[in-house]
Amino acid sequence: MRVVFAGTPEFAAIALDAILAAGFTVPLVLTQPDRPAGRGMKLQASAVKQRAVAAGIPVAQPQGLKLDGKYAADAAAAREALLAADADVMVVAAYGLILPQWVLDTPRRGCLNIHASLLPRWRGAAPIHRAIEAGDAETGVTIMQMDAGLDTGDMLLMAREAIRGDDTTAVLHDRLAALGGSLIVEALxxxxxxxxxxxxxxxxxxxxKIEKVESAIDWRQPAAEIERRLRAxxxxxxxxxxxxxxxxKVWRGEVVNGQGQPGEVIAPGPVVACGQGALRLTELQRAGGKRGPASAFLQxxxxxxGERFEA
Structure with a gap:
C-alpha cells in the first residue's frame, strides 16, 4: 500500500517511523515549511522532514493548500506531487494546515487522522494539554476518517490511556505518540x-490552541486547578x-492544606495560598536562569x- 504522510512535530514523526518500520511504501511526505528556531533563529526543518530526508522520501512544504488562496502556486505544486504519488491513503498527524476537499479526495481511500484524544472529547489543536488541565482520568488516541470539518470525521479505531497524577504534557505526549504509531499501523x-x-x-x-497569555497564574483559583495547569x-x-x-516561572507544585490571601506565602517551601487550599512550589525558574528545584531557587x-505572588 502506498501511504502519503502529512505531519510536522515529533508526535507525527513517531507515527512516520512506525509506518516505515511496518514496511509500508511512503512515496511523499508533506510538512510545514522550515521555521526559525534557537538562539540564532536559523531555519530548522520539522521533525517529520528530518525523518523523511533521512529515509530518502521526497518532501513537499507548501505554505497553503487552497488552490485559489494566497499560496495558490504552492497548492498547485503540492497537488501535482500528490497526484504523482498515486497514494492509496494519506495519514495525517499534527500537520498544521487545514486540508481542503481536493486533498481529502485525492488518495483512493481518503485521509486518516491520528488524533490524541477520545473523540468527540477534545477536538482541536491542544487535546493533550486540555485533558490534563481539565482533570480527565483518561485520554487516548482516535484514528479518524477525515472530512471537511474540524476533527468531525467517522472513527475507525480508538485506544485508551490513563492520565497519571504526575503527568505533564511532555510525558503524556510521548506515551500517546507511541500509542498513535502502533494504532495507525493497525489501521493501515x-x-x-x-x-x-x-x-x-x-x-x-x-x-x-494554547496561548502564552494563559501562563499567568490566577492564585484565586483552587490549588488543585493551578497544579493541573502547571502540568498541562x-x-x-x-x-x-x-x-x-x-x-x-512556576513549573511544578504540590497541593497542601493551608489558607490565606491568594498569592500569599504562608509557610516556608514556599507554600502559597490559593482560592482553595495551598500550593507548595517545588520547581521554579528566575528570569534568565534555569528551571530547577525550589531549594536551589531559594538559595x-x-x-x-508574608511575601506575595501576583498574577
Whole structure:
C-alpha cells in the first residue's frame, strides 16, 4: 500500500517511523515549511522532514493548500506531487494546515487522522494539554476518517490511556505518540475492513490552541486547578507569577492544606495560598536562569513568609 504522510512535530514523526518500520511504501511526505528556531533563529526543518530526508522520501512544504488562496502556486505544486504519488491513503498527524476537499479526495481511500484524544472529547489543536488541565482520568488516541470539518470525521479505531497524577504534557505526549504509531499501523493493515463509526453528538469539547497569555497564574483559583495547569503547560508556556516585581516561572507544585490571601506565602517551601487550599512550589525558574528545584531557587533568592505572588 502506498501511504502519503502529512505531519510536522515529533508526535507525527513517531507515527512516520512506525509506518516505515511496518514496511509500508511512503512515496511523499508533506510538512510545514522550515521555521526559525534557537538562539540564532536559523531555519530548522520539522521533525517529520528530518525523518523523511533521512529515509530518502521526497518532501513537499507548501505554505497553503487552497488552490485559489494566497499560496495558490504552492497548492498547485503540492497537488501535482500528490497526484504523482498515486497514494492509496494519506495519514495525517499534527500537520498544521487545514486540508481542503481536493486533498481529502485525492488518495483512493481518503485521509486518516491520528488524533490524541477520545473523540468527540477534545477536538482541536491542544487535546493533550486540555485533558490534563481539565482533570480527565483518561485520554487516548482516535484514528479518524477525515472530512471537511474540524476533527468531525467517522472513527475507525480508538485506544485508551490513563492520565497519571504526575503527568505533564511532555510525558503524556510521548506515551500517546507511541500509542498513535502502533494504532495507525493497525489501521493501515486492516484498512479495507475497518468499520466507520460516526462520532456521537453528545460530549463534544474543543481543545483550543494554547496561548502564552494563559501562563499567568490566577492564585484565586483552587490549588488543585493551578497544579493541573502547571502540568498541562509543561513544557509550554509554563506558569508565570510576579514576586516583588520579578517574573518567576512556576513549573511544578504540590497541593497542601493551608489558607490565606491568594498569592500569599504562608509557610516556608514556599507554600502559597490559593482560592482553595495551598500550593507548595517545588520547581521554579528566575528570569534568565534555569528551571530547577525550589531549594536551589531559594538559595539565590530567599522567599519570606508574608511575601506575595501576583498574577
Amino acid at each position: 493493515q486492516a484498512v479495507t475492513s475497518l468499520t466507520r463509526t460516526p462520532q456521537p453528538a453528545e460530549g463534544v469539547t474543543y481543545a483550543h 503547560f509543561d513544557p509550554f508556556p509554563g506558569g508565570v507569577a510576579t514576586l516583588a516585581g520579578e517574573a518567576v 539565590a533568592r530567599p522567599i519570606a513568609v
